[in-house]
Amino acid sequence: MQALADPKSYDVLVVGMGPAGATAAYELSRAGMSVLGLEKQSHPRYKVCGGGLSVRIDQILESDFKAVVEHTIYGVQFTYAGEEPFLIESPSPIAYMVMRDRFDYLLVEKARRAGTEVHEDEQAVGFVQLPDGVEVITDKGRYRTKVLIGADGANSIVAQRLFPQRRLGKRPSLESEIGIGQAPVYPGEGKVLIDLGATERGYAWIFPKKERLSIGVAEFRGRASSPKGVFDRFIRDEKGLASMTVPRPAGHPLPLYSTRDMAEPNGLVRHRALLVGDAGHLVDPLFGEGIYYAVRSGQMAAASVLGSFHDRRRSLLDYELAVMREIYAEFRVASRVARIVYTFPRLCHRLMHRYQEVINLYYEVLQGRETYQTFFRKAKGVVKASFRELLRETFSLG
Ligand SMILES: Cc1cc2nc3c(=O)[nH]c(=O)nc-3n(C[C@H](O)[C@H](O)[C@H](O)COP(=O)(O)OP(=O)(O)OC[C@H]3O[C@@H](n4cnc5c(N)ncnc54)[C@H](O)[C@@H]3O)c2cc1C
Numbered sequence: 001m002q003a004l005a006d007p008k009s010y011d012v013l014v015v016g017m018g019p020a021g022a023t024a025a026y027e028l029s030r031a032g033m034s035v036l037g038l039e040k041q042s043h044p045r046y047k048v049c050g051g052g053l054s055v056r057i058d059q060i061l062e063s064d065f066k067a068v069v070e071h072t073i074y075g076v077q078f079t080y081a082g083e084e085p086f087l088i089e090s091p092s093p094i095a096y097m098v099m100r101d102r103f104d105y106l107l108v109e110k111a112r113r114a115g116t117e118v119h120e121d122e123q124a125v126g127f128v129q130l131p132d133g134v135e136v137i138t139d140k141g142r143y144r145t146k147v148l149i150g151a152d153g154a155n156s157i158v159a160q161r162l163f164p165q166r167r168l169g170k171r172p173s174l175e176s177e178i179g180i181g182q183a184p185v186y187p188g189e190g191k192v193l194i195d196l197g198a199t200e201r202g203y204a205w206i207f208p209k210k211e212r213l214s215i216g217v218a219e220f221r222g223r224a225s226s227p228k229g230v231f232d233r234f235i236r237d238e239k240g241l242a243s244m245t246v247p248r249p250a251g252h253p254l255p256l257y258s259t260r261d262m263a264e265p266n267g268l269v270r271h272r273a274l275l276v277g278d279a280g281h282l283v284d285p286l287f288g289e290g291i292y293y294a295v296r297s298g299q300m301a302a303a304s305v306l307g308s309f310h311d312r313r314r315s316l317l318d319y320e321l322a323v324m325r326e327i328y329a330e331f332r333v334a335s336r337v338a339r340i341v342y343t344f345p346r347l348c349h350r351l352m353h354r355y356q357e358v359i360n361l362y363y364e365v366l367q368g369r370e371t372y373q374t375f376f377r378k379a380k381g382v383v384k385a386s387f388r389e390l391l392r393e394t395f396s397l398g
Contacts, residue, residue: 010034020298040124056292064110071210090367173227203217
């Protein structure tokens, strides 16, 4: 009888080649590691996503991604259940719009050129922990790896199998794309639309691309009402969409960070495996931004893997500490803001209109000039000063 050949071995195996996995694979390959990237679909592939990238991505991504930017955004049109519109613009860009099929393909090709062996149409289905690594079973074969990176998105099988204690919720969201051909962009050149009144505790959006509009709704807190009902109401109330036929939306879970993510059983590193991007619930709890954190966590995971290979004093746990310092510290504050915004959405809509400088400060977070932590401190200062002014005026008039 012929003996089964040993599975091929790698330094690092990445499950899932979205932005998180492709970035980690790229960083590790160009540092000389042997890397296998498994992707169950084939790029370029469609991904349910608004494709909004805050411009601080410039600080962490090489500029070649600009080749796939469809629009640059300078302002937000705010509405409340289709009413009370106001626009707040910034003199400098706040976001880029990308289609995920083209953006993700670009990142995967970069990883491939840097040396990552990419297997598409191959799905990871099981894992066996070994004393010095992990054996990964796919629908096509088996592989061994010293380190496993779970970058397989919101329904991560790596998280389910290798981090069974992680019990974190996901929020429902729906999105549809309308082809607009050469028609003028809605809600206007360089603008996105955000409606805080469309849903009970979340928001609806219109993010324009060159030939499409991405239209979606997501519930961020509390018990979700019927997402399809909310979506249909948004389409009905939003006057700019009145003449358009909106295709049936697709659903996808949003693995938002919650303050429970900090607790020990929800750690991002176990034995020889790490979770990055959506697999690790690294999605901003205020507006659901996940692409930036997918890229950033992919880089941070790669740095800690390289550290642990080259320096015995370093460990994979460095990744978890780095996420706590850089990402969770921000998400904690974003969570506090989200609690206020989604508990009092109408009041917040009106306050945003009144205190536009607070929105300008938030734009600076998107631009990487402020952090959530400095934003929150300064925003409180602006509102307090304005109340003091109001009191002074009231009493001097009286
Ligand atoms: C409706 C909606 C709108 C959004 N809008 C925005 C937005 O405007 N801006 C923003 O920043 N974020 C947005 N997000 C969040 C963003 O889409 C995610 O945070 C981001 O895609 C995370 O990247 P990732 O690489 O972690 O995971 P993904 O992009 O989900 O990539 C995971 C990859 O793993 C593959 N995979 C899964 N399982 C396996 C397996 N077993 N074996 C092999 N491969 C596997 C998948 O096919 C996929 O390619 C939105 C999300 C939703 C649902």
